[in-house]
Amino acid sequence: MAVITMQNRPNKAHKIQPAPTPFELAVLSDKTQMDAQNSAITTIRETGKSRYQQLGFPTRRLEAWKFIDLKALQNTEFLPYPDNLATVNKADLAPYMIGGNTNASRLVFVNGRYVDSLSNTAGIPKSITAISLMLASREMPTELSALENIFDATTDAFAALNAATVEDGVLLSIPQQTVVDKPIQILLVSTGDSSAPRMASPRCLVELGQGAKAELVVECIGLGKTGAVQPTVNNTVIQIAARPEAELRMTLIQEARHEATAYSFTSTEAKLEANSCLEMTTVALRGGIARHNVQAHLLEEGAHCTLNGLNVLNGDTKVHHHTEIHHLAPACTSEQVYKSILEDQSMADFDGTITVARHAQKTDSSQMNRTLLLSEDAKTYTRPQLKIDADDVKCAHGATVGQLEEEQLFYLVSRGLNPEIAQCLLTFGFAEDVINRINLPLVRQYLESRVLENMGQSHNPKSCYASCTKIEKSACEIEG
Amino acid sequence: MLTIQDLQASVNDTSILNGVNLQVNAGEVHAIMGPNGSGKSTLSKVVAGHPAFEVTGGDVLFEGKSLMDLDPNERALAGIFLAFQYPVEVPGVSNADFLRLAYNSKQVHNGQPEIDEDAFSDILKEKAKIVEMDESFINRAVNEGFSGGEKKRNEILQMAVLEPKLAILDETDSGLDIDALKIVSAGVNKLKSKDNAVVVITHYQRLLDYIKPDFVHVLAGGKIIKSGGRELALELEEKGYDWLLGDKAAVGAGSGGQ
Amino acid sequence: MSEIKESISKETVETAKSLETYKYGFTTDIESEKAEKGLTEDTVRAISKKKQEPAFMLEFRLAAFRHWLTMEEPEWPHLEYPPIDYQDITYYSAPKVQPKKESLDEVDPELLATFEKLGIPLSEQKRLSGVAVDAVFDSVSVATTFKKDLLKHGVIFCSFTEALQDYPELVEKYLGSVVPYTDNYFAALNAAVFSDGSFVYIPKDTTCPMELSTYFRINTEGSGQFERTLIVCEDNSYVSYLEGCTAPKFDTNQLHAAVVELVANENAEIKYSTVQNWFAGDPKTGKGGIYNFVTKRGKCAGKKSKISWTQVETGSAITWKYPSCILQGDESVGEFYSVALTNNLQQADTGTKMIHLGKNSKSTIVSKGISAGKSVNSYRGLVSIKKSAEGARNYTQCDSMLIGDQCSANTYPYVDVSNPTAQLEHEASTSKISEDQLFYCNQRGIGTEEAVGLIINGFCGDVFKELPGEFAEEATRLLGLKLENSVG
16 A cells, blocks of 8 residues: 655745745845945845845745735846936925925935935934934944844845845934924935836934934835836835834825836834834825835833824725734833725735734734725725734724715715715815824825825815815915 | 604614604794604604615605705705714814815805805804804814714704704703703704794703703604693603503504694 | 522532543444555545445545645644644544444444433434434444434435435535635545535425534544535525534544535525534643644525524634635625634634625624633634625624733734725724623622633623524533633
């Protein structure tokens, strides 16, 4: 009787490494030479490279990447941007001036490199370190390396890839007890190129000293200047270290207007110490394939993290949100509200995990994902997950998918509103609910106008009811 | 003003109203009372045109015209206002925007000019005084995070802004403490005139001490089984509903010509 | 008052002692006929030959076996267990009492006694209880009661083996139509080697006059149990089916890989209830216990059809089980009500899949997970609204309760929506039994143990109310026993 040798459950570590793809070959070959002075950046690159080798290219068999089709990306040779390609001028950035204020504090990166002439650092208090990574690597390598070491083991392959290919970025350090009351904007602009597929890998390091407070607006924008018909990758990393009692409020906006396929990866990792607080809102607008990975580690007692998200998508935009909140200490709190408004063939995927470690008692955590499907061809996937190893915790999550609520519609209509207007109002209100959670009115207004601009005509209250002056005002802001 | 004729309505094939007749004239205040589940809220929603309810018979006339073919917003524009028993929370939509849209819808309907944000803000502040509402609520989302009392006050504020011909208050007193009850009632009384009418739906005589009805009706089993003056409310307070329900059959049989 | 309380808790303790954690952990000394350990094509042929099966059945088995060889055991569940040696399993074990008895009088009295001990109403005296029972001992159906009475109504209720002999065309039509052998690793294995199970056929316009029930028992050490259940409800028919499972205590782990297929045609309803109490292994070492890898799926094929799964999972060392519904018919309804309790070193990865294809199809998921000891309890559920499922609705609620600080509770819901008119709502929460709740009960004179039972029953109430009466009581009692001494 022939006995068949049964294969035991395969051990992941012994799986054969697949051959490198054209994508990997291109991005991992050292095309940019770093000078010897930039030893800190060189170290980041080396660490990133070896981390990437361990992680490998994410396949769709991994839960976190299940709904992301990267086949085309894998077969494309993305190259670093050449020097002096940038043709971005101040006028191009006019729509991105918060409150229309050209003098607001702003750090501008074009295709991954800092551009001083477009930036405005005059308003940033002197006590704050706000310099390019390139400069930091030369002038304060010890501090840079120390900060980098906090984030030495990313689990995200694209974050590792960012480290492996980084050319520039920003180091922002707010000293202890310093309060910055005006938002600092970091604009990460990519232009695309007509001659070759390009990849930019900006890297932002943010450190808040004990009791420091700051507000950041980070924008990843694909400008899509005419003629840039080759695909682009914008692979951004943001690393946040919050010391005890520090507070960071941050808005991350991502939008691509490229003609060709635009991939946008952002990976935000936050390490939160005792009683510190991160409130982050990720807003994804039109264009391309985007993945936002946010991982927050609540390291010490009393830390708090709010992750909110808003997708206002149309065309064939595909946006993936992957969040992980790790409760690693007792009495930490976290909260998540992610909402999507989907038109045309757009797709939104939310994959959020809350973990509660064995000793993280008295955790209080909630997570909510709501989706409005406004078109027959729109799709959504949602996976709100809980992994709980402590018993004295309050964790709740919820998800809804559907249309506007009948009762709300009736309420509005019963006050004399025309049903179409009521629908528009509720649709915008659905988005506004996330925007309203943002602290600074200036940022809220800015976001409102950006969101309205991204809403399709039939659902846009602006086009539905011109006499709503608040909305008119927003429209003026866009046009002006 | 409002004429309800043999109104029958059901929800999910369950019949709730089984032939309601009611006549409300301008300048009158009517109170509708009745045990739980008697169809009071259904009646108010059917008049306002809630899509969940199906009218299976009878008619509702407003100023002589049937409401049956009108959408809820058209009924509102005609001058019908429903203060909800459970005002709906509408996250992300501010009170100011919502109310101004509603106000301007009415203006357009009446051939009046629309008004801008500033002018409306003045109206709103003025009206807010009627229900002693803090101004800060104006920019908050509609009913979101409001306490029970605030929600009810917000309903009366909306009524003040929209100046309806007929206001139906569906258990506006439920969940109110005595101070809030006084404020809400005083608000309603201020808005009352010889040209408009109010229908108050309530469980308790208490509210009727403040909003004094001209007529009191008892709704049970989807029918009005007894009508009377203010004294009927006091009688109900004293005796409950049982004495009426006991001979409901007899009343029902004899009420054909009501 | 205190006297009563004392006597109650005394009684509870006594009961617990007498039961010694797993009261079904005895073996029955019955001569059995076993196949050699190991699995080859020859094993598959031998099983088929032994059962004198029609040719289509052998072909189905062989195709499944060949496919199984190409598959890998799934890695994705949140479960830790040593590799299973599929060659060290006996794939066929049957009590040496053949052929199948027409009357219970002829059944081995030892066997009958076993079922008596299990509290299963198998004997004629229990006829009045009005439940028809098919008893499956190791891999083979040993007795089916009420067969003749049921046949009068056109209802077929028999062992799978008999069905293959008597109704081969029905079996051939529906076998694998809901769970194809290609579906997953364990379904393929089952298709290749399953030895028996239950078959139910409810003809058109028929309400099955009584509850149907199967009791499964694994008795022989080192044997796997691979039964297969097939229930078909024709148009406008109804059946309520109950399933109970126990196994004796052994030191080695035993594999249970069952497949259940349900087909509900137009306006038909199938209610399938399970109380699973397989041996969970030694509470301290985790030694022994059943590995329960089960594929259960129902197809709501017809318009307005309904399939309802209710399960109370308290046993097994490992549970891997996702009773699912394919909602193909317009206005079809799928339901899943589940209580999964894990204690000591148990691991469960269980939930459901609701696949919406039909217009206005509706599904409800209520899952209650209770973890105690050092156990791991995971809910995993998929709600998928396909493009064709206009107006589909789903409501999901999955709550976890943790008892003690050494256990884990995980929730992995998957929601995929491709139709804009769908409405889905998912809620999940995690809680513990609060000191306030316990104090409140204590203050009213209720002992802590009873209070825990009370609170757990309240927590599971939405699921228990879906169980047929007798089962609901059994489930309540079972949870109480399983949680004894879990709360200090």
